[in-house]
Amino acid sequence: MLWWFPYIGGMDRPAPDAAKLLEAWMEWERGDTPPGRVMSNLKTGGLRDLLEQLVAASDPVTTVVGDVEIPSAEAWTPIV
Numbered sequence: 001m002l003w004w005f006p007y008i009g010g011m012d013r014p015a016p017d018a019a020k021l022l023e024a025w026m027e028w029e030r031g032d033t034p035p036g037r038v039m040s041n042l043k044t045g046g047l048r049d050l051l052e053q054l055v056a057a058s059d060p061v062t063t064v065v066g067d068v069e070i071p072s073a074e075a076w077t078p079i080v
Contacts, residue, residue, distance in 0.1 A: 016046025016053075 021042060028038040 013046065013049070016050040018050060021045045021047055021050065 024033070024038055024041040024045060027033040027041075028035060033041070
């Protein structure tokens with residue numbers, strides 16, 4: 001077994017902390033932190049997990065604007 005590969009399963013991530021994410025955002029708005037550092041803080045702080053939880057908790061709704069139907073977030077797949 002290799003010393004740098006002690007187990008297969010990945011790391012457990014802590015639950016996102018909305019207060020910490022908001023503080024990271026506010027630091028950017030005040031100009032205290034450069035945008036790259038803010039993005040890093042939001043990513044490591046669990047923003048994606050928080051957004052995924054919010055989308056999963058919401059009801060899927062298709063919005064109609066004029067003659068165009070805009071699908072819900074569940075129908076949209078981000079390109080990563």
